[in-house]
Amino acid sequence: MSKEVELDCLGEACPVPLIKAEKALEGMDVGDVLICQIDHSCAMKNVPEWAREQGHNVEVEEVDDGEWEVIIEKVK
Amino acid sequence: MGDEQQTAQSEGGIKRSSRTRTRKKKKNQIPLGIIALLFVVAVGIILAMTVGGNVALFWMLGSSFGFILQRSRFCFTASMRDPYLTGSTSLTKAVLIAFAVTTVGFAAIKYGAFIKGLPIPGQSYVVPISLATAVGSFMFGIGMVIAGGCASGTLMRVGEGFGMQMLSLFFFIVGSLLGAAHFGWWKLNFIVRGPKVFLPDVFGWVGAVVLQLLIIALLWIAADKWAKRKSSSSDH
């Protein structure tokens, strides 16, 4: 059963959400899912962009006004 | 308090156990947005009628820049920081494109004035190059990355509600005042000996534009290659 990891990046300044997501993903297995909670408008764009470039499956869900969940499924 | 564990799928298909933490019901801020727009327009009109057209123009330009910056999540800080920190150069390339487009537009306006014998607009932005330039921009580079935003980025984030950038703005102002207080010292010891170099004076108008666009193109290619190298080297 693949693991689900939640990463709270609320209130973090750019580029901290991306760096945290990178580190978290490194320690995860293929098939695991990382869910980043983000409220930074730059991060809700650059985290998915980076993750897609790395080849992972990414989705972004708007959770509230100015709050998003970036869902990354580790592919490789 | 709604901590239900159920397997769900997010809209695109990644399977996750949707722990429906108490999701606040999303407010619709569009009405507030419309009020904000009316406010911006109203201020512009009032300024034009009271202080003058020039101030109203600056208000319009500023609002436009702020809107564009936020809509595109444009960030000069990231353009300089990400190549090193994350290996990404998408903003670097975008900034280079901005340099190229403005080079063409600015050259056109300046040349048009030049050949008519009129004063060339914007020449006050051609400033002396000295140690102060190097030290100042180096300091700015450090500061903008630490503070999570450059000058335009800080103002943009104040508008987005970031408490951290409101604090940063205050100290930006304080730092500016300190810099202004010391400016005389820098001027006397370094700036006064620094040359102002307007590239068309050195290479001619056509030469300067072509050279600058060429350099921008080469930098764009370098940025493009850098990102490809970085993403392939992190294959595990």
Place this chain on the structure above:
Amino acid sequence: MKIFDKIKTDPYYKVWLKDAWPYVTGAILLSVFQIVSLASAGTPWGVSGTLADWGAWLYQLVGGSVDKWYYFASDAAQAKLAAGPLKDPGTFRNLGLIAGALFAALIASGFKFKKIKTWRQVAAAVLGGLLMGYGARIAFGCNIGALFSGIASMSLSGWVYAVFLFLGAIVGSKLLVKYFM
């Protein structure tokens, strides 16, 4: 009201006002308005010069005076300070930036006030702000006035600024990861 919910699902609203624009779109539009600025206002975009003026006005508010400072010695600077912020174009350009960004966030239903989370963030904001403010003054500007407008104006100073800005960003990144995360 139902009409606002209907707007939320409209495809044009989504592309123009809701979803983030591509960076290249931003680059081109910023360039357009830079050119508009030079053509109509006779001067390119700048941000940090006005922040120094704000500093002077605040300083005057608490009893200080910049009248003897070399930086503010010119007739133009003296006249600008005397006229005050409410007559200053630069002030309204900067305030407009804030307003434009606020509008963009609200119309996309994406505005949220984000409180400062840690003391590290406070330290970062203070140190970063001071470095930016000081650096911008002695280098004749910030990422907009000295870098963007400088390079657009085909001034070699813009390129020199770019080189050292980039080096500073590398150092800043190392410090950020080590001390401010």
